[in-house]
Amino acid sequence: MANMSPKKNEMPTQAPDVRNKNFSEVALGYTKEQAMDEATRCLHCPKQPCVSGCPVQVHIPDFIAKVAQGDFEGAYQVIALSSSLPAVCGRVCPQETQCESKCVRGIKTEPVGIGRLERFVADWHNEHATEAPVKPAPNGHKVAVIGSGPAGLTCAGDLAKKGYEVTVFEALHVAGGVLVYGIPEFRLPKAIVQKEIDTLKALGVTVATDMVVGKILSIDELMEEQGFEAVFIGSGAGLPKFMNIPGENLKGVYSANEFLTRINLMKAYKPDSATPIQHGKKVAVVGGGNVAMDAARCAKRLGAEVTIVYRRSLEELPARREEVEHAMEEGIIFKLLNNPVEILGDDDRNVCGMKCIEMELGEPDASGRRRPVEKPGSEFTVDCDCVIMALGTSPNPLIKSTTKGLETQKWGGIVADEDGLTSRKNVYAGGDAVTGAATVIKAMGAGKTAAAAIDKALMGE
Secondary structure (H helix, E strand, C coil): CCCCCCCCCCCCECCHHHHCCCCCCCECCCCHHHHHHHHCCCCCCCCCHHHHCCCCCCCHHHHHHHHHCCCHHHHHHHHHCCCCCHHHHHHHCCHHHCHHHHCHHHHCCCCCCHHHHHHHHHHHHHHHCCCCCCCCCCCCCEEEEECCCHHHHHHHHHHHCCCCEEEEECCCCCCCCHHHHCCCCCCCCHHHHHHHHHHHHHCCCEEECCCCECCCECHHHHHHCCCCCEEEECCCCCEECCCCCCCCCCECEEEHHHHHHHHHCCCCCCCCCCCCCCCCCEEEEECCCHHHHHHHHHHHHCCCEEEEEECCCHHHCCCCHHHHHHHHHCCCEEEECEEEEEEEECCCCEEEEEEEEEEEEEEECCCCCEEEEECCCCCEEECCCEEEECCCEECCCHHHHHCCCCCECCCCCECCCCCCECCCCCEEECCHHHHCCCCHHHHHHHHHHHHHHHHHHHCCC
């Protein structure tokens, strides 16, 4: 019998005044009892609208039914048919705008906690599974994947399951892409990412780190000299954007990319870190997306008073509601409808403040959000000694500039069709390298689509 409770089972979390001083995971996960109870809220609609909201098409009602029965390993196997990274997706996917937004229960009450159940199932499997994945028989074909972020790992996993010899080329010294350098430990523990990567390695995927494609090897060399029959470019969008206002070259101004990479990948928050980072006493974070929330919450954990400066109102904040709520609970200050116009420096060229101007919302722009307009004469100064710019990213031009005949957009994104095929034969691309910065699950969807297209092309279908 369905559980008709109007609300999801609450996700247990660390208390705000405790978690804002450590980098341990904020959300603690469902218990077995909570998971089974939440699973009984699913109505098992005949048309399964939730599946249509999932970019990788997980069979959501099927895995939830197994959770309700207490068959957690069976639930994992259902998810694994579609997703290579369930423990990751259960933590960082914006389910509220995807699968859960289609849930019939959400019309009048809260939707089923699909993401929370996916996380529970993946964690249960990782804790209890003893059998390694079975490596498929080789099919004799060889594919290169550039980038070990969510798009690359998904493409590699799907191809490996079909018997392809897959090598993933990662520019950094650790595999995982944005999952390890961009998302903080308190949202996505790195041990979980490594566990997912180890599963892919067990399927036969080779991961080559410290391999900057475009410098050490080109795509042409991979195909013409090393025998790769197809290449998937999932190199992400790691080139940070700035506002081009006075003072951005002062000491104490970071891109969110650099700040988060130092924190997440290089553990700069540890006292003995080989790559320390400035521990500002008053930090201003410019931007309103998930990256801005991540940077602000990291700075808070380093002991700073943190202010987020965003030019629109709370309703237009693009970050996930959960991340905004967590940031507010942790004591982060939000200065909304404000925009920086200059970063101020002292005689030693250190940041000593940020001049801002108040904004008001005008007519909607191309994105559908109301355009912010400056209010003349409303300038004021935010007291800070560190500024983090979280204004979005674009693809690095390295691959474009070293690959013959690869068509790109004016802003740097690689041109690819609906299957991920680029202007080069048997060269595919997907994720942020094509779309610009987007979500983990959308990148995974692109990797999955490209893997299917590569399989058809190399098998002559």
